[in-house]
Amino acid sequence: MATETGIGASVKRKEDARFITGAGRYTDDVGQHGQTYAVFARSPYARARLNGLDTSAALATDGVVAVFTGADLQASEVGDLPCGWMVKSKDGSDMVQPPHPPLAVSSVNYVGEPYAVVIGETLDAAKNGAEALDPDFEELEAVVDLATAAGADQIHESVPNNQCYDWELGDKAATDAAFAQAHHVASIDIVNNRLIPNAIEPRAALGEYDEASGTYTLHTTSQNPHLERLVLAAFVNIAPEARLRVISPDVGGGFGSKIFVYAEETAVIWAAGQLRRPVKWRAERSESFLADAHGRDHVTHAELAVAQDGRFLGLRVQNKANMGAYLSTFASSVPTYLYGTLMAGQYKTPAIYVEVQSLFTNTAPVDAYRGAGRPEATYIVERLVETAAREMGIDPAELRRRNFIQPADFPYETPVALTYDTGDYEASLNRALDHADYAGFQARREASEQAGKKRGIGFSCYIEACGLAPSQVAISLGAGVGLFEVGEVRVDVTGSVTVVTGSHSHGQSHETTFAQIISDKLGVPFENVTVLHGDTGRSDYALGTYGSRSLAVGGSAIIKATDKIIAKGKKIAAHMLEANEDQVEFEDGSFNVADSNQSLTFGEVAFSAYVPANYPLEDLEPGLSEKAFYDPPNFTYPAGAHICEVEVDPDTGVVTIEKFVAVDDFGHVINPMIVEGQVHGGLAQGIGQALLEHGVYDDTGQLLSGSYMDYTMPRADDLPSFTVDTTVTPCTHNPLGVKGCGEAGAIGSTAAVMNAVTDALGVKDVPMPATSETVWRALRNGGNG
């Protein structure tokens, strides 16, 4: 049903009414009578033994209610924070997972690691108490450099060589054989810079314990409250799930960093139980920099074997991935199953071999950040392809074309374990080339040169895998959770509809998009559909929001539930209209009997389900509320072509993005306005990685980029307006034919920018971020900043 509010329409968002008037309700906006305030004491050392901790002065501080240390949590049998994906090394052995107590007990391993929490009647009291703590640290040599971490001091007693795992994927012998046949081998040594996620809402938590029911309630900034509850129940031992409710109200951006279960909310909910009082915590930005899980941070050597005619023969990747000091919730999966599996890109490279060594360092834990593994993979593949094109004198667009998997090849099985269902890569590239006016580039470059500037153009034809699936395969590969999603469609007595989804929305606009789907499918006015999410008290066990899965997985669950509603509605209508069920059709919000003028509106059928006067009660339960779990049979594979054109001022090294074109294939699009917005945001983060952002530790493990003075967030005047377009090949295996759009911008753009910058400078590589200083130096040194 094509309407102004149905599938395919750029409907204005339901969410906006509250956000533009200041009526949004974020965790820090929630307060409870009698609440106390938590302040965490954090290690100033990257690595130290904690030989003692004198809490007496802190406890004696005015207004301090309690001080809890790592030892207190341990004594209370609070469990360690787990990692949810067991990756195995080449030799079949399990990854090595060091203990990760929520509060450090006898050693600290990164600057910012919490070792105590002080609870005060006021925030000031708690801060004064934290100031009065007297820890006895014995500083040790910190391991900071990823490249040399394996041979450095051993950080954790249980982790030899600081190695978490040494993983491989692909056929090594076949790949070596392919290289033996190569006409040309392009190789790169690349650092994928560490990023700090920086959702603008800092993490926060409010823990409560209800004495009467023995129930805990945790308000927190989580992308997946059910996962939070599962970990707190099953691993941390707070309470069984039935007595633990986790609510994620409005959440101010996540980008992956709010997937994970952190020390702070763990300590807060536990402390609320100890004190029988609400405990509130909100991170200051400096804490977010230190203790939110960071992203990326790889050091990689990669090679591409190419035949004389430009065909890719083989790809070899050796990667070191930084895990930080401990394994965050999904850290182990990011540089493996979300990275190695993407190395085929959009190309028919027949032989691929990927090795990944994951290492611990005395830095903040590293985990999924927008794109999670896929930006890192795309960066390798697309920088290599561009390098090969330049070295072989083949136009970079043409070299890609010669190697694209063709529409007729789908389903296409890659040499790195994935089966792509559909795509048309050339269509996206051609559309992008038109938007970018590639034909006119040479003239623009000459004009720049005449003006004393350097102009470059860069491509990135990325693929990603969204809606991580299916559960059984992932679990066989080490996943500790299922990968389905739940959706519930409750038709109210008077025909309005309440949708409960397991997919949490923190900017993604589910309240609008999912309402469009329901409105479209059931013919109910858009205004009459309300979408609820983010509360374990409202929905069944759900997996939440990550990996651009909400529509492809969460939306499919809702479609399944809607199908059940329609099937039941048909039974009710058949009874009411005295027709056979198979004669009843549902269309445009009406149940019609075929070849007759008899029909009932959806509202009439719904009313009958709840006021069952004329209703087949002997055969059918009353009510019209259905639930479905959807486990996807495969990933979805969004793909696209990004083209970036830059101009560089050789005197200052300043890079200006003159044009950025993104043409993406997300399958069917429910709300183009929202999808474009998702792409814009992703592009800003991808461009931010390329040109601005860098998480930097000094050689003693102190975080130097620990505030907005030193960590360069993209601001409005750093970015251009974007040219965004889509092509469509519908996903073949979910009911909406959708693929996911949340991360694409961040996955494709970084390589496009760096290919453009290196093209402008005429150098092979410039380290990211390509700041003006780096570029200026590169111009003088012929590369390598």
Add this chain to the structure above:
Amino acid sequence: MEIKVKVNGTAHSLDVPDNTLLVDVLRERLGLTGTHVGCDTSQCGACVVHLDGTAVKSCTVLAGQADGAEVTTIEGIGRPDDLHPMQAAFRENHALQCGFCTPGMIMSAIDMVQKSDGRLDEAAVRDGLEGNLCRCTGYHNIVKAVLAAQDRM
């Protein structure tokens, strides 16, 4: 200390500790939680309100500095059924996603338009939004919204 401050048209007389920040008065004392704290260091702009008609970052303004002043917050510029043109433009142009930076962004944008002499172009809007961070939108639609709103203000 005792301060008298008019917030969104309502006069308040408040006794606050000397080191109280304006943002804490708004959020904790007056329950106006639309003004957000994103960075504590006046870098992100989520806390922008108008102090006597000028945009300020309320996380680095002491409550005492607002004594005798008029403060306008996001809650004070329009209602859902009677939106300020900037609020309406943000909605129409999809200039917000998670909504956390939005109140500060809108308050800054209003101030920018009000203080501009003549029509702002894209570069001027981008320059004017330099003190407000958004991690969701890439600013593309925010810039569009501000450009659209200025014609209606």
Add this chain to the structure above:
Amino acid sequence: MEQSGEYRIAGSRERVWEALNDPAVLERCIDGCRSMTPVGDDRFEAVVAARVGPVKATFTAAIKLRDVDPPERYRLEVQVKGGVAGFAKGTAAVELAEVAADETLLTYQIAGGIGGKLAQIGSRLVDSAARKMTASFFERFAVDFAA
């Protein structure tokens, strides 16, 4: 963070040495020093109010004298715990050379580092702050000594 320098001081090496070991002199000459208390033969505890960029705090410094070779040289090891502001640590190697009967050449080499919030917020500023503090110390010391 590393820095070094030298000062010529009008006075005999022995007198300069004595002054450099006198907690009262040190207290007067260290900018922001609230107290300098000897704790044992070769240790002092100092309370200093200092500012690095936007971080302003009162620090307690534990100072140890090492490799003491009067009146020629010693090494000061300084450990500063700033509570939630972080920490600072450093060593200052000080040497006195007799230039003339009443003129002494003082040379110093300082190496140090900071951690925690001090480093997070103030790392770009700490070098200049340390330089300023060092310069201020020796200026005051020269004046104090002449007085």
